[in-house]
Amino acid sequence: MASSGTVTSGEYIKHHLTNLTYGPRPDGSWGFANSSAEAADMGFWGVNVDSLFWSFLLGALFLLFFAKVAKRITTDAPGTAQGFVEMVIEFIDENVRSSFSGKNDVVAPLALTIFCWIFLMNFMDLIPVDLIPWGLSYLGIHFQKVVPSTDPNVTFGMSIGVFLLMIYYSIKIKGLGGFAAELTMHPFEAKNPILKVLFLPINFFLEGVGLIAKPVSHSLRLFGNMYAGEMIFILISLMFGSGIILSLAGGALQFVWAVFHILVITLQAFIFMVLTIVYMDMAHTHH
Amino acid sequence: MNINVTLLWQMVFFIVFVWFSRKFVWAPILAAINERRTTIADGLAAAEKGQQAEEEGRKQAEQFVVQAKAQANEIIGKAEKRGSELVEEAKSTAKDEGSRILNSARDEIETELNKAKEALRGQVSELAVAGAKQILKKEIDPKAHSELLDQLAAKL
Numbered sequence: 459m460a461s462s463g464t465v466t467s468g469e470y471i472k473h474h475l476t477n478l479t480y481g482p483r484p485d486g487s488w489g490f491a492n493s494s495a496e497a498a499d500m501g502f503w504g505v506n507v508d509s510l511f512w513s514f515l516l517g518a519l520f521l522l523f524f525a526k527v528a529k530r531i532t533t534d535a536p537g538t539a540q541g542f543v544e545m546v547i548e549f550i551d552e553n554v555r556s557s558f559s560g561k562n563d564v565v566a567p568l569a570l571t572i573f574c575w576i577f578l579m580n581f582m583d584l585i586p587v588d589l590i591p592w593g594l595s596y597l598g599i600h601f602q603k604v605v606p607s608t609d610p611n612v613t614f615g616m617s618i619g620v621f622l623l624m625i626y627y628s629i630k631i632k633g634l635g636g637f638a639a640e641l642t643m644h645p646f647e648a649k650n651p652i653l654k655v656l657f658l659p660i661n662f663f664l665e666g667v668g669l670i671a672k673p674v675s676h677s678l679r680l681f682g683n684m685y686a687g688e689m690i691f692i693l694i695s696l697m698f699g700s701g702i703i704l705s706l707a708g709g710a711l712q713f714v715w716a717v718f719h720i721l722v723i724t725l726q727a728f729i730f731m732v733l734t735i736v737y738m739d740m741a742h743t744h745h
Numbered sequence: 746m747n748i749n750v751t752l753l754w755q756m757v758f759f760i761v762f763v764w765f766s767r768k769f770v771w772a773p774i775l776a777a778i779n780e781r782r783t784t785i786a787d788g789l790a791a792a793e794k795g796q797q798a799e800e801e802g803r804k805q806a807e808q809f810v811v812q813a814k815a816q817a818n819e820i821i822g823k824a825e826k827r828g829s830e831l832v833e834e835a836k837s838t839a840k841d842e843g844s845r846i847l848n849s850a851r852d853e854i855e856t857e858l859n860k861a862k863e864a865l866r867g868q869v870s871e872l873a874v875a876g877a878k879q880i881l882k883k884e885i886d887p888k889a890h891s892e893l894l895d896q897l898a899a900k901l
Contacts, residue, residue: 528777533784615751
């Protein structure tokens with residue numbers, strides 16, 4: 459427990475769940491929020507600097523590493539780095555081939571980016587919760603959430619990005635009319651034109667809910683899993699401040715939870731990728 | 746946990762990253778993987794072809810060996826025949842030569858025998874005269890009686 463002894467458990471948890479937010483203060487000047495209440499007051503124009511920093515850093519690391527390998531790629535026997543990169547690419551390619559039936563060369567790189575990026579963001583969860591915030595506290599940075607996928611802004615940012623691509627390709631492949639028909643002619647169908655008009659709002663409501671539910675469930679699934687995992691790490695680390703026996707038990711618990719979490723972070727990245735592929739496939743197929 | 750402008754930034758990052766990944770990561774790596782795939786497939790096909798060629802070559806070589814063996818057998822047979830022919834020839838030549846030598850030897854013996862007979866005849870006539878001289882205790886003129894003696898010798 460990095461914070462001083464005067465901090466209560468509730469404060470400790472709240473502290474760990476507050477982003478480093480930069481935005482307009484009530485007095486009109488711009489700056490970092492000093493508490494979660496201040497951060498909330500910044501409203502829409504507040505920026506979670508920590509989420510964006512880690513998210514960008516991890517995505518850039520992944521892309522630069524892969525691009526570096528791609529630049530020196532050889533068709534002869536591959537080295538270790540190339541072998542690893544090719545293994546990942548072939549894994550993604552296989553998944554895309556099995557779930558996506560259309561012809562679109564954006565889907566595979568989209569899936570690759572999502573899988574690797576989300577995996578790395580989730581991986582930050584395995585770094586001890588206090589380590590990076592503790593180091594940064596010496597630099598005068600008091601709030602730090604190092605796992606970007608526990609910030610709903612990040613997960614919604616990606617799921618809405620996928621959602622927009624989905625709508626874009628739906629309209630591109632089926633035409634605006636085809637897309638509109640898909641939203642209004644199902645699930646209730648009728649030959650009679652009067653019935654058709656009658657069913658139209660009902661269908662639109664049902665399909666609209668289904669459509670909106672996609673990005674929401676897509677991002678909340680990832681966010682919920684990672685947020686809960688992070689929360690448990692924070693709760694376990696509370697034990698470190700409560701005597702030797704509880705500290706030892708906390709260490710053991712943290713190890714067990716971290717091992718289990720290796721599965722969770724990989725699985726969540728994989729699920730997000732598969733759902734993206736499936737949504738893109740739906741955008742490309744006629745019903 | 747507030748929804749704020751972070752979301753829009755994340756969306757921008759997302760779109761830029763996907764674009765970058767498509768252009769600089771996916772395309773070159775997949776191209777290389779596919780190229781290697783075709784190279785390997787070509788190599789395997791070439792290996793199969795090579796194996797077929799080897800098989801054919803081996804069959805041909807076997808055929809050559811069989812042919813060569815047959816030829817060698819033929820040559821050996823011919824040589825054996827020629828050899829026995831030579832032996833036969835030599836045998837008959839030797840026989841001829843032998844009988845020729847035998848004949849000439851016989852002729853010589855005949856001549857020698859005749860010579861010896863002639864000599865014996867002369868000596869016999871002398872012996873007869875000497876014998877008669879002893880018996881008659883008187884000189885007989887060999888010249889006077891030569892006709893008689895010649896007749897005697899001819900009878901021998």
